[in-house]
Amino acid sequence: MNLGKNIRYLRKQKKITQEGFAEHMAVSRQTVTKWESGDAVPELDKLVEICEFFSCKLDELVRKNLTENENIYSEVRIETVPPFKMARYVMISPQPENDVNTYLERWAADSGLLAFDKNAKRIGWDFPYVSSEQKNRFGLQGYVAAYILPQDFEAAYPGVEIAEQKEADYAVISIREPFKNAFERIPNAYKIIMRYLGAKGFKEKPEDNILSYYEYVYDKDGITYMDVFVHVNAVTGGILHTDFS
Numbered sequence: 001m002n003l004g005k006n007i008r009y010l011r012k013q014k015k016i017t018q019e020g021f022a023e024h025m026a027v028s029r030q031t032v033t034k035w036e037s038g039d040a041v042p043e044l045d046k047l048v049e050i051c052e053f054f055s056c057k058l059d060e061l062v063r064k065n066l067t068e069n070e071n072i073y074s075e076v077r078i079e080t081v082p083p084f085k086m087a088r089y090v091m092i093s094p095q096p097e098n099d100v101n102t103y104l105e106r107w108a109a110d111s112g113l114l115a116f117d118k119n120a121k122r123i124g125w126d127f128p129y130v131s132s133e134q135k136n137r138f139g140l141q142g143y144v145a146a147y148i149l150p151q152d153f154e155a156a157y158p159g160v161e162i163a164e165q166k167e168a169d170y171a172v173i174s175i176r177e178p179f180k181n182a183f184e185r186i187p188n189a190y191k192i193i194m195r196y197l198g199a200k201g202f203k204e205k206p207e208d209n210i211l212s213y214y215e216y217v218y219d220k221d222g223i224t225y226m227d228v229f230v231h232v233n234a235v236t237g238g239i240l241h242t243d244f245s
Contacts, residue, residue, distance in 0.1 A: 004037055047062070074173055083167045087155050100145040104145045104160070107157065108147055110157060111155065125215060129142065165209065189228045
């Protein structure tokens with residue numbers, strides 16, 4: 001049964017002891033131990049309270065094996081990203097991510113960016129301003145890709161928009177081999193971050209000149225990883241509004 005393992009997994013994700021969790025749930029530590037070992041099952045009202053505490057759905061808690069994520073996802077962490085300048089471009093097409101990355105790679109070569117810094121970092125995010133007709137009638141989607149520009153690089157070559165990002169705090173999670181099952185692993189990473197933020201009591205708070213979220217793909221020791229960044233306000237508990245549905 002996954003329930004006990006899931007409770008233990010979510011408790012450890014939240015970094016709360018059995019004693020602390022028991023105190024919040026108004027039960028004994030021994031009761032929590034029995035829940036996690038599978039020797040006892042919480043009553044329905046307690047299950048609902050557990051879901052509220054961990055910001056998860058009842059079906060996920062009871063039916064799914066949340067622990068299988070341990071080998072795919074890192075723990076959520078909060079990082080401060082320094083300010084940066086970027087060269088970005090958006091495409092709306094049936095396969096916008098591939099199309100815009102191909103275009104931007106060509107721009108990076110033609111502009112001299114890759115000669116200046118062959119390890120220039122490229123990030124990307126969904127472009128939300130696509131009409132219903134474009135989506136439903138023509139099967140179009142939008143995606144933005146951007147190169148983070150080195151401080152001393154002069155981006156004088158045309159064909160991109162130059163934008164600046166302020167210093168900002170982000171909730172970050174790393175995905176191992178994100179493209180093995182991209183339609184499940186990547187959206188699930190956002191769900192894990194949102195569950196983490198919900199459990200920490202973060203609230204929505206938009207800010208100008210800060211990306212609401214973005215993704216960064218890289219290789220490490222021959223393995224592909226993706227870091228997902230979601231903007232948060234680490235002081236006031238604010239999160240920039242984003243539609244992750």
